[in-house]
Amino acid sequence: MSSHLTIWIIVGIAVGGVIIRPFNIMEAVWPVGAAAVLLIFELITPQIALTGIAKGTDVYLFLTGMMLLAEIARKEGLFDWLAALATSYANGSARRLFLLTYIVGTVVTIFLSNDATAVVLTPAVAAAVKTADSKQPLPYLLICAFVANAASFVLPISNPANLVIYASHMPPLLLWLPRYSLPSALSIIVTYLLLRWTQRGALRQNLTKNVPVPALRAGGKTAAAGIMATAVVLLAASAMDIQLGLPTATAGAITAAIVLARDPVETWRAVKEISWGVLPLVAGLFVLVEALNRTGVIATIGAMLRDDAAHSTAAAAWGAGIVVAFASNLANNLPVGLIAGSAVQAAHAPDQITSAILIGVDVGPNLSITGSLATILWLTALRREGQRVGAGTFLRLGIVVMPPALLLAMAGAFLSR
Numbered sequence: 001m002s003s004h005l006t007i008w009i010i011v012g013i014a015v016g017g018v019i020i021r022p023f024n025i026m027e028a029v030w031p032v033g034a035a036a037v038l039l040i041f042e043l044i045t046p047q048i049a050l051t052g053i054a055k056g057t058d059v060y061l062f063l064t065g066m067m068l069l070a071e072i073a074r075k076e077g078l079f080d081w082l083a084a085l086a087t088s089y090a091n092g093s094a095r096r097l098f099l100l101t102y103i104v105g106t107v108v109t110i111f112l113s114n115d116a117t118a119v120v121l122t123p124a125v126a127a128a129v130k131t132a133d134s135k136q137p138l139p140y141l142l143i144c145a146f147v148a149n150a151a152s153f154v155l156p157i158s159n160p161a162n163l164v165i166y167a168s169h170m171p172p173l174l175l176w177l178p179r180y181s182l183p184s185a186l187s188i189i190v191t192y193l194l195l196r197w198t199q200r201g202a203l204r205q206n207l208t209k210n211v212p213v214p215a216l217r218a219g220g221k222t223a224a225a226g227i228m229a230t231a232v233v234l235l236a237a238s239a240m241d242i243q244l245g246l247p248t249a250t251a252g253a254i255t256a257a258i259v260l261a262r263d264p265v266e267t268w269r270a271v272k273e274i275s276w277g278v279l280p281l282v283a284g285l286f287v288l289v290e291a292l293n294r295t296g297v298i299a300t301i302g303a304m305l306r307d308d309a310a311h312s313t314a315a316a317a318w319g320a321g322i323v324v325a326f327a328s329n330l331a332n333n334l335p336v337g338l339i340a341g342s343a344v345q346a347a348h349a350p351d352q353i354t355s356a357i358l359i360g361v362d363v364g365p366n367l368s369i370t371g372s373l374a375t376i377l378w379l380t381a382l383r384r385e386g387q388r389v390g391a392g393t394f395l396r397l398g399i400v401v402m403p404p405a406l407l408l409a410m411a412g413a414f415l416s417r
Contacts, residue, residue: 004295007043010034011288015331018281019370027376028277031284035291044291052290053283059163060279061245063115066157067274068252069227070116072259075270076219078227079108079120083128084213090132092209094139097132098199101125101140102192105147111231114148114159118378119275126385132207139199141387142397145366148374150191150405152362154184157234157244160282161333161372165341165358173238179355183412187363190405198397219259219266226255275377282334289338298339302347313350314414321356321410325364325402329371337361355413363406367398 017030035052038044073079082104090097105125109117122144129137152159156170163170171179196203216224230251237247260267292298308316320340328336340357343349349357365371369379369391382389 003043006041007038007291007295010037010043011292014284014288015335019332019376026277028281028284031288032280033284035284035287038287038291044287044294048290048294049287052287055167055290056283056286058167058243058245059160059282059286061249062157062163063160063278063282065230065245065248065250065252066113066116067276067278068249068256068271069223069230070112070120071270071274072252072256072267073112073220073223073227074120074124075266075273076223076259077214077217078220078223079124080127081214081216081220083121083124084131084211087128087132087207087211088213090207090211092207094134094203094205094207095196097129097207098139098143098196098203099192101128101143102147102195105143106151106188109148109151110154110158111227113157114152114372114374115278115377117144117148118374119381122378122381123385126387131211134207135205136202137387138389139195139202141382141385142195142199142389144381145369145375145378145394146191146195146397146401147188148378149363149366149372150187151184152374153180153187153358155235156238157231157248159362159374161337161361162358163244164334164337165344165354165361167341167345169345170238170241170243172241173235176238179351179413179416182416183355183359183409186412187359187405187409190408191366191401194401194404195397198400219262222259222262223255226251226258230255278373281373285335285338289335289342292339293342298342298346301339301343302349305343305347305349305353309347309350309353313352317350317353317356317414318410320353321360322406324357324360325406326367328361328364329368332370332376333361333365333372352414352417356410359409359413360406363402363409366402366405367395369394371398 014030014034018027035049039049086100086104087097089100105117105121108121125140125144129140153162156162156176233247233251234244237244324336324340344354344357365375369375
């Protein structure tokens with residue numbers, strides 16, 4: 001068996017382990033273990049592994065900052081307060097609560113990333129619908145999964161996959177907004193309309209009126225201020241074409257330190273509860289993608305993109321975006337994004353193709369429960385709340401919701417050129 005084929009088999013097993021989680025083994029074990037196997041059997045050198053890990057530095061910093069902000073906000077009750085506020089404004093209307101929850105989810109995704117929406121907003125929404133005495137809470141919980149992907153390219157910071165696609169070539173904010181504002185708006189609106197249509201029967205229920213809104217604690221206000229300050233800093237960094245990882249990590253650390261000064265015990269407890277396993281998971285995936293790079297597959301994909309673009313940039317963009325969208329559901333959007341991003345950079349692909357691929361990586365995962373890291377994290381949060389969503393249930397919704405949102409978002413990207 002050739003070394004290249006062996007690498008492919010090992011990588012395939014690792015990606016399958018991340019998606020399926022056999023024996024409830026945590027996701028990070030699979031790519032880290034696969035990277036270790038590649039090293040032990042000398043299929044890659046330590047230098048290759050270190051090169052792969054180093055390529056993810058900006059993503060690790062970005063995730064660290066966002067996880068700190070999200071967990072501090074959760075611990076200090078900010079998301080519970082937002083969910084209770086939305087429930088109160090709904091005033092017993094299931095449809096109005098659906099819209100308000102979707103708006104909150106959109107805002108959280110835009111400014112705190114799709115992973116924060118999945119991990120932190122899900123339990124807050126679960127608590128809110130319980131308070132509202134909802135007999136069918138699933139429509140509101142589904143929002144946390146679908147909007148996490150649909151709204152994840154409004155800003156560069158809305159999804160770690162955006163950093164992966166562009167790497168060190170992230171467009172400045174003043175270029176990003178004209179390029180992605182219309183596609184994002186179409187993705188968000190179409191996803192909302194179709195998801196609401198699929199849940200129209202459940203939204204005929206009546207909810208409790210006059211839901212009390214708890215007072216927001218001082219720590220929650222500090223967390224909110226930290227999030228807003230972080231958004232301003234990141235928007236400024238993006239406008240000045242500065243990589244987003246270090247500013248995000250710094251803002252998260254400062255916010256945590258301020259809250260820590262108020263209540264050291266609780267804040268340290270919150271920091272310990274962060275899903276730090278996401279970092280070795282991502283690092284392991286970077287190593288695996290670097291190993292695949294050594295087999296020549298990324299260069300081959302890059303050459304295919306160049307050839308297709310030479311014949312028709314528009315056709316190449318449409319084809320690449322759709323293929324990446326569906327591939328994300330087979331192998332998860334993070335490794336697919338890593339491979340696609342590396343191929344795009346190797347091919348020096350036109351912006352039109354890069355935009356289509358990014359939309360495919362971000363919106364495409366709304367087809368299945370294994371499509372994105374955010375959706376996997378959402379499933380974990382659901383299990384903690386005693387809720388279950390089967391793969392078939394999600395797929396039946398995804399088939400209705402994802403393709404129109406993907407195609408219209410890609411069309412919006414073409415109109416925004």
